[in-house]
Amino acid sequence: MIHLINAANRHLYRDVLAQMHRARTDHFVEERGWRNLCVEAGQELDEYDNDQALYLVGFDEFGAIAVSARLLPADRGCVLSDHFPHLVVEGPACGPGVFELSRYFASPALRGRKHFPVKASMNLAVVEAMVERRARRLVGFTDLHILGIMRYSGWRVRPIGLPTAYDEGTAAAFEIACQADDLAEMQAAVELSGRQLFEAPAWLPHGSDVRALADVTSLVINLPAELRGPVLEVVSRTVRDWRPQGDLGPLFARLGERAAA
């Protein structure tokens, strides 16, 4: 599953976030040559890596970050509206309900046809996160040659301005369709059903094995309908016994209902 890291559950992902910022250095600074980024102690960070930022992270079988992206509520601004407003003809690029997708990268090991499901899962998770937050619009900008690739990622991507040359290439602003019916369309297009997104409860203590928890969650919510009820009951009871102050049962139930819907 794709993990959603927010301000509340960030304590569970300290190492993961450090790994992600290092991977961003490798990808954006070293590989793509973006010279104006700020790198501290090997980690690429900018002013938008704040408490508002949501990070989506997917792991490979060895626990390394395979794919990652940042979703930023653009209520008061975002990278696109603050630094590249000239790329946008058809606004708004910021305001209530607008989110920005940025710093998306996939590990070089994921390139190629056979790894498409991992990236498709990530891209579905992005839209799931937007649907759950009732996003009005998801915007971003990228190199033009990547825009072509994005068309095959499962997303419905539409340009919202004229492209402009910049230091390292030619950038174009886009929006990604992110409503509930877009999600259903996308699931059919990439042939992936079920929920992709995992949001660890904030009450879990530091050091909890969130990846194992995500795997269990995935198993539970993707069970056939006739098995889901009894299994949820057992899991809920077990979790209550294990940690009475934090019941995971409702979480599974909620996720299961969404998966069924």
Next chain:
Amino acid sequence: MRAEFLAALEFAQGADEITDPGELNRRFGEVVRRFGVRYFSTIVAAAPGQPVMPRILSGEVDPAWSERYSAEGFAAVDPVLATLFETRKPFTWREAAGRRSTRAGQRVMGEVRDITGTDEALVVPIHDRMGEVAAVILSGSGVSFEPDVRPVLHLASVYFSGVARDLADGAPVEACCPLTARQLECLRWVMDGKSDWEIGEILGISEHTAHNHVEAAKRTLDLGTRVQASVHAWRRGWLI
């Protein structure tokens, strides 16, 4: 902002709604003609595990040039095609010829000028994450592709190529070619002497499906053998 720039943006914004190849060509043609373009096409140059054999997916091209290109085997020496594999940025014929100045390459560039009456083109590489290398070629006479124009044509070309590839999957490739993209892929391997089983392995489909594609192509072309069908397609430039 220049009106032709906004027309290119509008095309890109609405391209995904287009479901008919003729409509796609008409609308893209309207946009690029405002930039002085006469002929335009989107080609797939190569896919992973396949030889470099460009084929036209959509567009308005000079049929005499397509025929000449395939008959002479220009793909092997074409400097434009070679440059396509080296860059993701749009480039012109002149820039490609300057990078790879061989006698055979100069002959290709000379003949395209003589046959089509065009003397310059913008070539937009389209590399997708599955490893397929495609391009959009926009040519004209006396046209220059200034730095401010290139990003705009690049954007429109990304969508033209993308939609053309979507429509080509299972649809006739061009108005003059009644075969589907998959059938042409199979015929291309028939030309190399591959069996249905081998074609299936190469394309990642079953032997039975490969056989069906070849048989459907034979029926469509009303020809008796698979070799006749592949030669027929090759002679008409459908396999270039």
